[in-house]
Structure formats: structure tokens, C-alpha cells
Amino acid sequence: MPHPQDLIRDFCIIAHIDHGKSTLAERLLERCGAMAAKEDKELEVLDNLELERERGITIKAKAVTLDYRHRDGRVYQLNLIDTPGHVDFSYEVTRSLQACEGCLLVVDASQGVQAQTVANYLLADQLRLAVVPVINKIDLPSARPEVAKAEIEESLALPAEHAILASAKAGIGIDEILEAVVRDIPPPAGDRQAPLQALIFDAIYDDYRGIILYVRVKNGWLRRGDRIRLIRSERTYEVTDIGRLRPQMESSPDGLAAGEVGYVCAAIKALQDVKVGDTITDAERPAEPLPGFRELKPMVYCGLYPAGDSTYDQLREAVQKLSLNDASFVWTPESGGALGHGFRCGFLGMLHMEICQERLEREHDLDMVQTAPTVTYRVRLRGQQRVLEITTPSELPREGYEAIEEPMVEINFLVPAERIGAVMQLAQDRRGRFLRQDWLGQHRCRLAYRMPLAEVIFDLFDRLKSLTQGYGTMDYEFCGYEEADLVKVDILVHNQPCEALAFICHRSVAERRGRAIIKRLKEEIPRHLFEIALQAAIGSRVIARETIKSYGKNVTAKCYGGDITRKRKLLEKQKEGKKRMKMIGSVEVPQAAFLSVLKAQIEDE
Amino acid sequence: MHLYLHIPYCVSKCPYCDFNSHAGREHEFAAYIEALLTEVRRLPPGPYDTLFIGGGTPTVLPPALLAQLLAGLRAHLQLSPGYEWTCEANPGSSDAERFAVLADYGVNRLSLGVQSFHDRHLRFLGRAHDAAGAQAALASAQRRFAHLNVDLMYGLPGQSVEEALADARTALAFGVGHLAAYHLAIEPGTEFHARQRRGQLPELDPERSRELMRCLAEFLTAQGLPPYETSNYARPGEACRHNLAYWRQRDWQAAGAGAVSCVQGQRWTRLRQPAAYIAAIRRGADAIGHRERIDARTRLREAWMLGLRLTEGVARARLRALGDDEQRWLPIARSLAEVGLIELDAERVRLAPQARYAQDEVTVRLLP
Numbered sequence: 009m010p011h012p013q014d015l016i017r018d019f020c021i022i023a024h025i026d027h028g029k030s031t032l033a034e035r036l037l038e039r040c041g042a043m044a045a046k047e048d049k050e051l052e053v054l055d056n057l058e059l060e061r062e063r064g065i066t067i068k069a070k071a072v073t074l075d076y077r078h079r080d081g082r083v084y085q086l087n088l089i090d091t092p093g094h095v096d097f098s099y100e101v102t103r104s105l106q107a108c109e110g111c112l113l114v115v116d117a118s119q120g121v122q123a124q125t126v127a128n129y130l131l132a133d134q135l136r137l138a139v140v141p142v143i144n145k146i147d148l149p150s151a152r153p154e155v156a157k158a159e160i161e162e163s164l165a166l167p168a169e170h171a172i173l174a175s176a177k178a179g180i181g182i183d184e185i186l187e188a189v190v191r192d193i194p195p196p197a198g199d200r201q202a203p204l205q206a207l208i209f210d211a212i213y214d215d216y217r218g219i220i221l222y223v224r225v226k227n228g229w230l231r232r233g234d235r236i237r238l239i240r241s242e243r244t245y246e247v248t249d250i251g252r253l254r255p256q257m258e259s260s261p262d263g264l265a266a267g268e269v270g271y272v273c274a275a276i277k278a279l280q281d282v283k284v285g286d287t288i289t290d291a292e293r294p295a296e297p298l299p300g301f302r303e304l305k306p307m308v309y310c311g312l313y314p315a316g317d318s319t320y321d322q323l324r325e326a327v328q329k330l331s332l333n334d335a336s337f338v339w340t341p342e343s344g345g346a347l348g349h350g351f352r353c354g355f356l357g358m359l360h361m362e363i364c365q366e367r368l369e370r371e372h373d374l375d376m377v378q379t380a381p382t383v384t385y386r387v388r389l390r391g392q393q394r395v396l397e398i399t400t401p402s403e404l405p406r407e408g409y410e411a412i413e414e415p416m417v418e419i420n421f422l423v424p425a426e427r428i429g430a431v432m433q434l435a436q437d438r439r440g441r442f443l444r445q446d447w448l449g450q451h452r453c454r455l456a457y458r459m460p461l462a463e464v465i466f467d468l469f470d471r472l473k474s475l476t477q478g479y480g481t482m483d484y485e486f487c488g489y490e491e492a493d494l495v496k497v498d499i500l501v502h503n504q505p506c507e508a509l510a511f512i513c514h515r516s517v518a519e520r521r522g523r524a525i526i527k528r529l530k531e532e533i534p535r536h537l538f539e540i541a542l543q544a545a546i547g548s549r550v551i552a553r554e555t556i557k558s559y560g561k562n563v564t565a566k567c568y569g570g571d572i573t574r575k576r577k578l579l580e581k582q583k584e585g586k587k588r589m590k591m592i593g594s595v596e597v598p599q600a601a602f603l604s605v606l607k608a609q610i611e612d613e
Numbered sequence: 614m615h616l617y618l619h620i621p622y623c624v625s626k627c628p629y630c631d632f633n634s635h636a637g638r639e640h641e642f643a644a645y646i647e648a649l650l651t652e653v654r655r656l657p658p659g660p661y662d663t664l665f666i667g668g669g670t671p672t673v674l675p676p677a678l679l680a681q682l683l684a685g686l687r688a689h690l691q692l693s694p695g696y697e698w699t700c701e702a703n704p705g706s707s708d709a710e711r712f713a714v715l716a717d718y719g720v721n722r723l724s725l726g727v728q729s730f731h732d733r734h735l736r737f738l739g740r741a742h743d744a745a746g747a748q749a750a751l752a753s754a755q756r757r758f759a760h761l762n763v764d765l766m767y768g769l770p771g772q773s774v775e776e777a778l779a780d781a782r783t784a785l786a787f788g789v790g791h792l793a794a795y796h797l798a799i800e801p802g803t804e805f806h807a808r809q810r811r812g813q814l815p816e817l818d819p820e821r822s823r824e825l826m827r828c829l830a831e832f833l834t835a836q837g838l839p840p841y842e843t844s845n846y847a848r849p850g851e852a853c854r855h856n857l858a859y860w861r862q863r864d865w866q867a868a869g870a871g872a873v874s875c876v877q878g879q880r881w882t883r884l885r886q887p888a889a890y891i892a893a894i895r896r897g898a899d900a901i902g903h904r905e906r907i908d909a910r911t912r913l914r915e916a917w918m919l920g921l922r923l924t925e926g927v928a929r930a931r932l933r934a935l936g937d938d939e940q941r942w943l944p945i946a947r948s949l950a951e952v953g954l955i956e957l958d959a960e961r962v963r964l965a966p967q968a969r970y971a972q973d974e975v976t977v978r979l980l981p
């Protein structure tokens with residue numbers, strides 16, 4: 009039987025990265041018996057690994073259902089839903105939060121409120137969730153729970169005098185937290201008799217079971233064998249399996265009723281057929297979709313090319329596999345001219361890009377070249393209504409255009425007071441428009457800017473970290489497109505434009521970036537038989553130039569009977585080396601030159 | 614037939630030298646000569662068209678030992694009529710006496726390692742002789758040998774075009790009919806290489822190198838010694854027939870430590886260490902350290918590599934005979950000819966004289 013609705017609590021944990029969300033979750037699982045106590049934990053983990061190996065599946069706990077025996081003697085069903093910790097995934101965070109009535113807001117007692125604490129809290133607040141503040145890591149000598157409390161009150165306007173003091177590591181405050189979940193978070197309010205509405209808050213591809221949907225039933229009752237409809241995808245399926253996550257999948261003969269959280273399998277073929285945030289309803293007795301759905305769109309693009317010993321086919325296989333697992337990762341084959349054949353890939357943000365790249369490299373043992381990331385630009389065409397969306401400079405229409413618009417974000421920096429000046433300078437250099445400033449206590453300040461996303465993906469996070477000795481944090485959210493004075497900068501090698509090196513940037517920095525790239529190229533391209541001109545140009549206007557002189561000589565002075573084999577081998581080696589060179593017109597460019605230039609593009613000057 | 618013999622000893626080791634030469638092993642000389650002659654006695658008796666005793670410095674051997682070697686050679690080997698017999702030498706002490714021995718046994722061509730007639734450059738090169746010594750040795754050689762070669766080096770730090778040309782002029786004043794001018798090359802395993810890696814070797818200006826190369830070729834051509842190979846210049850009829858045999862891919866026999874022979878597609882390298890070589894020969898073994906089979910493709914590659922070193926170039930018929938496909942290389946050659954790097958006619962392909970500086974680059978492009 010489904011659990012009585014008033015004995016259910018659906019909640020999640022939000023925190024800045026490293027403040028202890030995972031550790032706390034583990035501790036809650038342990039306390040509710042979903043995971044063996046610490047002594048046996050190793051065994052348990054081992055078992056899981058065995059299982060994975062045996063069935064070739066990966067169990068990713070996106071949610072877990074806990075049975076919590078309250079001291080009043082009743083057993084509560086606690087559904088803890090995972091949220092990704094980073095702003096790149098703010099849409100997913102929202103989806104997870106939408107499946108809850110409340111959340112634990114975890115703040116590190118020594119670090120206090122950080123950028124993602126604020127960002128996540130604001131999302132929770134928008135959804136009117138009950139928020140239970142938890143000050144974690146009070147076991148640390150550097151813990152300053154009172155300061156953390158003050159920051160919560162000041163920056164979040166959230167009463168914090170009753171915040172729970174906890175240590176996930178030492179197991180302090182865990183009972184209080186569970187108690188607060190039951191007491192402070194309301195039970196789900198759905199109607200079990202109403203037509204079915206279930207929110208898909210995540211979906212994964214599993215080698216063994218195919219597509220698995222993670223859902224929370226809002227209204228109605230969902231059972232095995234039901235014919236369901238995914239409203240936005242406009243597709244109909246039959247439920248083949250349904251159940252709870254403990255955290256292993258456990259079939260539920262009675263299905264899931266309003267308020268319950270679990271998984272659904274329905275012979276869905278491709279992850280692309282599923283949209284996170286979509287609503288499942290009864291195919292025969294359809295209901296309205298739940299609010300808040302948004303089509304996910306990649307914001308950051310880059311090219312991935314095989315390098316070293318890896319081949320195009322290996323990379324394609326890896327990219328295909330990854331997209332099975334991650335619906336927000338998109339790709340199309342592309343030819344990078346000098347880089348050969350590879351893929352243009354789209355990501356939700358910089359972190360998502362890094363995660364994907366790491367997974368490709370690690371899980372598939374691949375060597376890759378990654379081109380400088382770019383954003384999606386919107387090109388307004390002359391005399392046409394149509395807007396062209398482009399992700400590489402080469403897509404710019406040759407015949408010209410009316411204007412280019414670039415994606416903007418609202419970005420918040422949380423910085424120590426003494427670094428405000430430096431961060432403001434940075435934001436200005438990155439074309440940021442100041443929005444507001446407010447204080448988090450005496451020592452920290454929040455600076456809000458409107459800034460082009462292109463500037464954010466350009467190494468901004470690392471610059472912030474180095475300007476603030478690692479204390480500064482940031483988060484951003486997309487807030488629309490804006491016209492800007494953007495230009496395409498071509499890089500010409502011996503009068504041949506090289507598409508792989510062309511880039512779009514703001515006119516004010518075009519010259520500086522063009523010059524930096526030309527300089528790198530000059531260092532990396534070996535001397536040739538002829539003089540090589542290197543130029544950066546906007547249209548026909550050259551903004552930077554360098555020349556690589558022709559070389560003095562390339563000749564083996566001596567070659568007698570005893571030398572022939574060795575000299576021949578040297579020439580054969582040179583010949584091999586030439587095969588690894590990429591040609592731009594008649595100029596041979598080592599692959600290393602591309603890497604170095606792309607790095608220069610990412611690192612700036 | 615052609616035969617190369619190696620003497621792996623010098624009075625001292627020059628810092629740029631990557632030849633198989635060792636200093637301070639005088640105690641070994643007699644045993645080495647005995648081993649060398651033992652190996653020679655295993656060779657076909659000839660007749661040999663060319664003989665080349667190289668080093669090292671063959672003239673480090675004391676005159677009596679030198680005589681013993683030459684006598685042993687004459688006893689076993691037959692020479693063709695009109696043979697060419699070269700011996701290498703470096704300016705040293707009592708050269709006249711050794712030159713006399715060489716000439717007496719029939720050596721008719723001497724190749725003298727002068728390198729420079731400037732003391733400053735000789736010191737940089739770590740040579741065991743000075744300019745005066747070089748002149749004296751040359752004067753004495755002039756009296757004994759009908760055919761003379763002088764080795765010079767250029768591309769030395771701070772060397773002007775005038776200095777390089779002056780070296781050539783001085784050599785010509787002694788009536789030499791053959792000149793080898795080598796650009797300084799920093800070879801792995803040499804002291805100069807180590808110094809270069811530590812940043813302790815003056816940078817050579819590549820533009821200057823190219824200039825020196827061009828000026829030397831122009832000057833020597835004007836003097837009647839046009840280049841017939843990358844680094845070799847000769848009056849008509851004075852080209853070294855032994856070396857031409859290598860470049861024209863003929864077979865040659867060899868004996869001595871580190872010496873390489875190439876007979877019927879087998880290229881053999883003897884043990885480099887004189888002591889190891891001596892021991893092997895004494896045991897009755899063949900002292901071969903490395904064997905390489907020269908297959909058709911390798912032979913073809915070498916035809917390109919060696920042919921492009923020669924002013925005469927390589928015959929298209931020869932490339933065809935070695936299995937190269939003109940469809941493969943003609944388009945490359947045409948585009949290189951267009952920019953003046955090679956010359957192409959119905960018979961032959963050759964490097965353009967003004968493109969000598971780019972020889973390796975051109976070779977690599979044409980290599981199958």
C-alpha cells in the first residue's frame with residue numbers, strides 16, 4: 009500500500025559545494041537504516057560495486073526513500089531528492105526543488121554563506137519551500153557558528169537563531185535534523201483521487217534497464233501497466249516497472265501515489281525523448297502539465313577533436329555514449345579544417361563542459377583537443393525577420409548581417425571586503441554592468457553585475473579565485489540576449505584564413521587578443537623555406553601582424569658510407585613528423601601550435 | 614670494387630666530432646693493425662678500383678706500423694689500373710715521414726683535415742694543430758701526392774664571409790684540386806652538443822650560414838672547382854671516385870672498427886669499440902655489430918637522399934628501375950621546380966644550385 013500521505017516528507021539538501029551535502033545525506037541514510045552503519049559500510053559499497061560489475065550498470069542515486077521511525081512510534085517516509093550543486097545546473101536544481109515541500113540549507117560553520125548558498129536559497133524561496141538551516145562542520149576548530157548564523161540572517165533574511173548545529177562527519181545533530189524535517193516541512197498536499205500528474209525531475213540511461221525516469225507523483229496514483237503520456241514530448245508509453253529507491257531500485261506492486269518519489273521504466277528508447285521537468289499524466293484521463301517547464305538549451309559550445317593515439321571513431325563512440333547519459337549534452341560532427349574531423353558539442357555551462365570532458369577522457373581513455381569555448385550568438389539578418397543562431401564564427405553569413413546579439417547573465421560575486429576594488433575592476437574589464445552591492449556582515453560583500461556570458465566562460469572563475477586568494481565565489485544565471493559591438497577576428501597564415509583559429513569577440517579587445525594569438529603562432533610554427541606572414545584581421549582590415557623568417561639552412565653536411573643509414577632514418581623521421589602536421593595553405597603547422605593558441609584564447613594575455 | 618678501411622684513433626678528441634675515433638689508446642695500435650689485416654685477408658682480393666683509409670686519423674700510427682699496414686694491404690689486395698687510393702690525415706708532427714711511407718706504398722690521394730687557417734677558429738674547434746702547422750703539412754703533402762683534398766669548416770661563431778673565403782683561397786694556393794667544406798653540425802653525443810644544451814655554445818646565425826654557403830659555392834665555382842656534392846668541390850677529373858661510389862649506390866667492402874660495408878643489399882656495421890673489435894677478430898668471429906637489410910623501398914629512399922646531394926642529381930630511369938611511380942613524385946617535383954628548388958628535365962631530377970640550403974626539406978618532400 010502507498011504510504012499515508014501525512015506521514016510523507018519530500019525534501020532536499022542545498023549547499024555551496026563542499027559544505028557537506030553528500031556527507032550529511034550519507035549520514036541520514038545510515039541513521040534510517042538505508043545504509044549499514046559505519047562499520048559495515050565498506051562491505052555495502054563493495055556489494056554495490058560487485059553488482060555494478062555483474063550487471064554492467066551504474067546506480068546513480070538521484071533520490072532515496074527512507075523509513076524514519078519517529079519517537080512518537082510512527083514510521084515516516086522521507087524522500088530525499090538529490091540536487092546538483094552547481095549553477096550550471098540551476099534548471100535541474102529547480103526541478104528537484106519543485107518535487108519537494110522543504111529543504112535543508114547546509115552552511116559550513118567555518119566558511120559561512122557562499123555564492124551558491126545564496127543562489128540555491130533564492131531558488132528555494134521562489135518556490136516557497138520550508139527552509140531548515142543547518143550549520144555543519146561545528147567540529148572544526150575554525151568553526152564560527154555564530155558568524156554563520158548572522159550571515160544567514162543578513163544575506164538571506166532567514167531567521168537562524170534555531171539553526172541546527174551539526175557535524176555530518178562526527179554524527180552530531182543528525183536526530184535533530186530528522187526531527188526538524190518531520191516537524192518543519194509540511195507533508196505533500198496532492199490528491200490521490202485526481203487525474204495523474206507526476207513531475208520528471210531527472211532521467212538517466214542505464215545500460216541494463218534503458219531509460220529510467222525519476223519522478224514525484226503530485227496528484228493521482230501511478231501503477232505498473234498504466235498507459236502514460238509525457239505531455240511536452242507528446243509521447244505515450246506503458247509503465248513496465250515502477251518502484252522506490254532504497255537506494256537500490258525496489259519494485260512497488262502498488263505503484264506510487266501522490267506525495268511519493270521513485271523511478272519509472274517505460275521502454276523509452278532515447279534520452280532525447282525525455283525532457284526533464286515534463287509532466288507524466290494518464291493517457292486516458294489527461295491532466296494539465298505542472299508549471300515551470302523550460303526547454304533546456306546548451307549555452308556553451310566547444311569543438312572536440314581526437315588527438316594523440318585516439319581516433320575519430322573512438323571519439324564518436326564516446327560522445328554518443330555520453331549523450332545517452334546526459335540529455336543536456338548535445339553534439340554534431342564538424343570539420344575543423346586544420347584539426348581534422350571532430351565534434352561541436354554544447355553544454356549547459358563551463359562546469360558541465362569540464363565534467364563532460366573529464367568523463368570522456370576518463371571513461372573512454374581518450375586524448376582530445378578542445379577548442380576555445382564559445383557561446384551561442386544570435387545573428388539578425390538584414391531585411392529579414394529570421395534570427396540565425398550560431399556557435400562558431402564560420403557560421404556567420406558571408407553576405408553580412410544587421411547585428412549580433414550575445415547571451416547575457418546576471419552574475420553575483422561574493423567577495424571579501426578588501427578585494428571589492430579588484431573584483432569590480434575585473435567585472436568592468438569583462439564588460440560587466442554594475443547592478444547592485446550589498447553586505448553580508450562586515451567582511452563580505454555581494455556584487456551583482458550584468459555581463460556577457462562570453463566573458464564569464466573566458467576564464468573568469470579562475471581570475472576571481474586568484475584575485476581573492478580563493479575566497480571569492482560566484483554564480484550566474486542567464487538573463488536574455490543583448491546586441492553588442494561584436495566582430496569576427498580571422499587569423500590568416502600566409503594569407504590563408506584558418507577557421508579553427510577564428511573567433512568572435514568584442515571590438516574593444518579584438519586587437520589585443522588577435523595579437524596574443526599571432527604571437528603564439530609565431531613561436532610554434534617552424535621556419536619554412538619561405539617567409540610566412542601571420543595576420544589577425546577584422547574583415548579586410550589587418551589588426552595585428554607578424555612574420556616568420558625563412559630559415560637559414562636545412563642540410564645534412566656529411567653523408568658518407570658509414571652515415572647513410574642514420575641520415576636516412578633522420579629524414580624518414582622528418583617525413584613522419586610532416587604527416588602529423590596540419591596544412592594551412594602551403595604552411596605546415598604542428599598540432600601543438602593549435603593547442604597552444606587555443607590555450608592562449610582561453611587564458612587571454 | 615671499393616674498399617673502406619677505418620683507423621679509429623686520434624691524438625685527441627675534437628669537441629664536435631661524432632666519428633668513431635678514440636684518443637689515448639696508443640698501446641692498442643699494434644693489435645688493432647693485426648686485427649684489421651686479419652679482416653682484410655678475409656675479403657675478396659679485388660681488383661679494387663678505389664681504396665679509402667679513413668679515421669680517426671690514420672697518420673697517428675707510427676711510420677713503422679703504418680708501413681706494416683700498407684704492406685699487408687698490398688700483399689693481399691689487387692688494385693685496378695688507374696686506381697684511386699686515398700688516405701686521411703691531420704696536420705701533426707713528422708708528417709713528411711708518414712706521407713713518404715704512404716706514397717711509397719701507392720697511396721695517391723691525401724685528404725687533409727685542416728678545418729681552418731685561422732688560429733681563433735682552430736682553438737674553438739679544439740683542434741690539435743694551428744694555422745702554421747696546417748700550412749706546413751699541406752706544403753709537405755703537395756710534394757708527395759698528385760691528388761689533394763683539404764677539409765674546411767664554416768659556419769663557425771663569429772666567422773665572416775671573408776674569413777671563410779680566405780681559408781678556401783689559402784688551400785687553393787697550395788694547388789689542391791679538391792675541397793670539402795662542411796658546415797659545423799652539432800651532433801648528438803658530442804661535447805658541443807652538451808655545451809649547446811647548457812646554453813654555452815654561441816648561437817649561430819642561420820642567415821649567415823646560408824650566406825656563407827652561397828658565397829663559398831660561388832667563389833669555388835669561379836675558381837674552377839664547382840660543387841659536385843653538397844659539401845664537395847673539385848676541379849674537372851678530381852672528384853673523389855670512392856665517395857661517388859657511395860652516392861651512386863654502388864656496393865663497397867669495409868674493414869675496421871665501426872666500419873660499414875654494403876654488399877648485395879646487406880649493410881653491416883662492425884663493432885665500434887676498437888678493443889671489442891680486436892677481441893672478436895682474434896676469436897675468429899666476424900665482429901659485425903649490426904646488420905641491416907636494404908630492401909627495395911629503402912634503396913629507393915636512399916637513391917633520392919643521395920641523388921639529391923649530387924650536382925648531377927638522380928636519373929629518372931634509375932628511380933623507375935627502383936620502383937618509384939612518377940605519378941607519385943612528379944606533381945611534388947613540379948611544384949618544387951616552380952619555386953626554383955629543383956631542376957627537372959626528361960632525364961634527371963636534381964636540386965637547384967641555389968636551393969642547397971634547403972636540401973633536407975626538399976628531400977623529405979620527395980621521399981616515398
Ligand SMILES: Nc1nc2c(ncn2[C@@H]2O[C@H](COP(=O)(O)OP(=O)(O)O)[C@@H](O)[C@H]2O)c(=O)[nH]1
Nearest residue numbers: 023025026027028029030031144145175176177
Ligand atoms: N570536519 C568536518 N568535515 C566535514 C563535515 N561534513 C563534511 N565534511 C568534509 O567536507 C568535505 C566536503 O563534503 P561533501 O559532503 O563532499 O560536500 P558536498 O560538496 O556539499 O557534497 C569532505 O572532505 C567531507 O569529509 C563535518 O561535519 N565536519
Ligand code: SF4
Nearest residue numbers: 623626627630634669
Ligand atoms: S681529428 Fe677528426 S676524427 Fe679525430 S677527433 Fe678530430 S674530428 Fe674526430
